[in-house]
Amino acid sequence: MTEPNSATPAPPAFAVRAAKRAAWAVVGEKILEALVYLCGFSAIVFVLGIFLFVFKEAFPILANDNFSLTQFLFSPEWYPTSEVNKRYGVFAMIAGTCSVTVLAMVIAVPFGLGAAIYISEFCGHKTREILKIVIEFLAAVPSVVWGFIGLTVMSRLIVQYTGAPVGVNMLNGGIILALMCVPIIVSISEDALKAVPDSYREAAIALGVTRWQLVWRVLLPAAKNGLLAAVLLGVGRGVGETMAVLMATGHAVHIPNSVFDSVRTLTANIASELGEAPAGSDHYRVLFLIGVLLFTLTFAVNLIADTIVRGIRRK
Amino acid sequence: MVNVPAIEKHIEVTGLRLSYGMKEVLHGISFDIRRHEILGVIGPAQSGKTSLLRCINRTIEFTPGTHVSGTITVDGEDVRKVRDVYALRRKIGMVAPLPVGLPLSIRENVALAPRSAGLTRKGDLDAIVEQCLRQAALWDEVKDRLDSLGTKLSGGQQQRLTIARALSHQPEILCLDEFSIAIDPVTTMRIEEVLKELRHHMTIILVTNLTQQARRLADRTMFLWKGEIVELDTTDVIFSAKPTDPRTRDYVEGVFG
Ligand SMILES: Nc1ncnc2c1ncn2[C@@H]1O[C@H](COP(=O)(O)OP(=O)(O)OP(=O)(O)O)[C@@H](O)[C@H]1O
Numbered sequence: 001m002t003e004p005n006s007a008t009p010a011p012p013a014f015a016v017r018a019a020k021r022a023a024w025a026v027v028g029e030k031i032l033e034a035l036v037y038l039c040g041f042s043a044i045v046f047v048l049g050i051f052l053f054v055f056k057e058a059f060p061i062l063a064n065d066n067f068s069l070t071q072f073l074f075s076p077e078w079y080p081t082s083e084v085n086k087r088y089g090v091f092a093m094i095a096g097t098c099s100v101t102v103l104a105m106v107i108a109v110p111f112g113l114g115a116a117i118y119i120s121e122f123c124g125h126k127t128r129e130i131l132k133i134v135i136e137f138l139a140a141v142p143s144v145v146w147g148f149i150g151l152t153v154m155s156r157l158i159v160q161y162t163g164a165p166v167g168v169n170m171l172n173g174g175i176i177l178a179l180m181c182v183p184i185i186v187s188i189s190e191d192a193l194k195a196v197p198d199s200y201r202e203a204a205i206a207l208g209v210t211r212w213q214l215v216w217r218v219l220l221p222a223a224k225n226g227l228l229a230a231v232l233l234g235v236g237r238g239v240g241e242t243m244a245v246l247m248a249t250g251h252a253v254h255i256p257n258s259v260f261d262s263v264r265t266l267t268a269n270i271a272s273e274l275g276e277a278p279a280g281s282d283h284y285r286v287l288f289l290i291g292v293l294l295f296t297l298t299f300a301v302n303l304i305a306d307t308i309v310r311g312i313r314r315k
Numbered sequence: 316m317v318n319v320p321a322i323e324k325h326i327e328v329t330g331l332r333l334s335y336g337m338k339e340v341l342h343g344i345s346f347d348i349r350r351h352e353i354l355g356v357i358g359p360a361q362s363g364k365t366s367l368l369r370c371i372n373r374t375i376e377f378t379p380g381t382h383v384s385g386t387i388t389v390d391g392e393d394v395r396k397v398r399d400v401y402a403l404r405r406k407i408g409m410v411a412p413l414p415v416g417l418p419l420s421i422r423e424n425v426a427l428a429p430r431s432a433g434l435t436r437k438g439d440l441d442a443i444v445e446q447c448l449r450q451a452a453l454w455d456e457v458k459d460r461l462d463s464l465g466t467k468l469s470g471g472q473q474q475r476l477t478i479a480r481a482l483s484h485q486p487e488i489l490c491l492d493e494f495s496i497a498i499d500p501v502t503t504m505r506i507e508e509v510l511k512e513l514r515h516h517m518t519i520i521l522v523t524n525l526t527q528q529a530r531r532l533a534d535r536t537m538f539l540w541k542g543e544i545v546e547l548d549t550t551d552v553i554f555s556a557k558p559t560d561p562r563t564r565d566y567v568e569g570v571f572g
């Protein structure tokens with residue numbers, strides 16, 4: 001790679017080339033800047049656009065005299081296709097969404113945090129790499145496949161071991177959803193634990209604390225914001241999930257009394273009924289209103305998660 | 316010289332070799348530390364001073380790829396064969412060169428070790444917290460905000476917090492690794508006075524880049540260079556005009572290259 005001839009004319013050529021590149025760089029930089037700017041703002045445009053579209057479809061129902069928002073939110077009676085008396089109460093579905101999500105979190109949070117602690121603090125390097133790959137793989141399983149597992153494997157197991165009359169119920173949905181949330185919770189919690197500097201670990205270890213005391217007394221307090229964010233992102237996932245819960249929960253509009261009751265979630269309701277509701281009908285508009293409700297719910301959860309994550313960064 | 320039973324060996328190091336991966340940083344050093352003496356350890360950067368301390372309390376094990384051979388005994392017990400490594404670590408107070416305030420309240424920073432050792436009575440813990448913070452010359456500055464975060468203190472205050480923490484489990488051995496790099500001279504002097512007091516109760520290993528600090532405090536001083544002991548003798552000899560090894564004099568006088 002020697003260039004013997006380039007030695008003599010090098011200084012002037014270099015100067016000229018440098019000048020030209022600078023001009024290019026200036027233009028290129030401007031273009032790049034504009035592109036990046038556009039990308040950044042497109043996200044806002046999309047979010048606003050989606051919200052406006054959903055809201056626009058839902059809005060006429062709010063102006064309708066036969067429709068009451070209070071009834072929509074607090075009545076469990078959902079009879080959108082009744083001939084004589086249509087009733088649009090989604091309270092049972094709110095209860096369904098909340099109960100399935102809470103159940104999923106009760107299962108997923110201890111499990112996810114435990115796994116994250118094991119991966120980040122206790123296992124060896126090899127095991128860690130393997131576990132991380134497996135968990136990423138779990139996160140990549142499509143939700144319809146999870147729903148399928150709920151419908152077949154899980155429902156059979158539930159009937160077999162609990163004696164419940166039907167296997168597709170709140171418990172099934174909760175377990176399936178928990179399995180879907182665990183990878184998110186594990187990977188974000190693990191990041192939060194890894195972000196705790198090693199100097200903290202060594203300082204605490206030098207004080208004679210055991211590994212468990214280290215985790216319990218130092219690492220968890222140090223990483224608590226990140227761990228909370230992980231849990232809330234898991235909740236967001238739970239509230240927004242559709243396909244798997246549609247298949248696993250049994251889809252009955254009913255305020256659950258026990259974990260063996262079938263429930264219907266807001267998301268599953270939209271997915272299953274939107275195809276049959278004639279465009280522009282009241283039913284159709286109410287389904288969009290449910291969309292607005294969901295949007296608000298997930299937005300609230302994400303906002304809380306985000307505020308907390310921001311809190312971590314400020315530290 | 317003040318201590319009558321000073322001949323008793325508290326720590327014995329024999330043929331200690333340490334390597335990080337392929338790189339050996341301590342090349343088989345042997346020496347002992349007497350009970351209730353202050354042993355000064357001086358030496359240029361990278362000579363292995365910090366690594367030596369980490370071998371004694373076995374925190375070196377948390378760095379992957381290290382290999383230790385030779386023996387270190389504390390009170391006649393091989394540190395690598397002790398049954399309860401946590402008890403061993405509680406016996407040794409460690410002050411790291413970079414101040415590490417744990418992300419807990421100031422009170423909890425100091426109470427962590429005694430609490431982990433099983434002490435639960437609030438009165439006892441509070442007494443320890445106060446005593447240790449006083450010894451580290453920090454009490455007056457923080458006594459009104461013991462429940463605020465330790466990480467929010469200034470660098471020098473955090474350094475003193477780590478000293479208080481190292482004293483909190485009433486160690487028999489105190490390892491100080493360049494404890495004064497972030498502390499102003501006046502406060503350093505106050506802590507040095509405390510150390511002179513503490514040496515009646517504990518053995519102190521004082522790693523320092525300030526050779527004059529070793530001269531002021533240490534009974535004996537060890538000059539460590541590139542993982543080997545150049546000279547270990549009473550401080551008077553090390554800082555005299557004629558130490559045994561000419562390199563010692565060069566280093567002490569600052570002409571070492
Ligand atoms: N975690 C580590 N991994 C690999 N090498 C290390 C590690 N810690 C220290 N070393 C190496 O070991 C040697 C001795 O380091 P050590 O920190 O013990 O020196 P020191 O005498 O304390 O230096 P200083 O005065 O700068 O604190 C150095 O060459 C250093 O690069």
Ligand SMILES: [Mg+2]
Nearest residue numbers: 364365412492
């Ligand atoms: Mg060092």
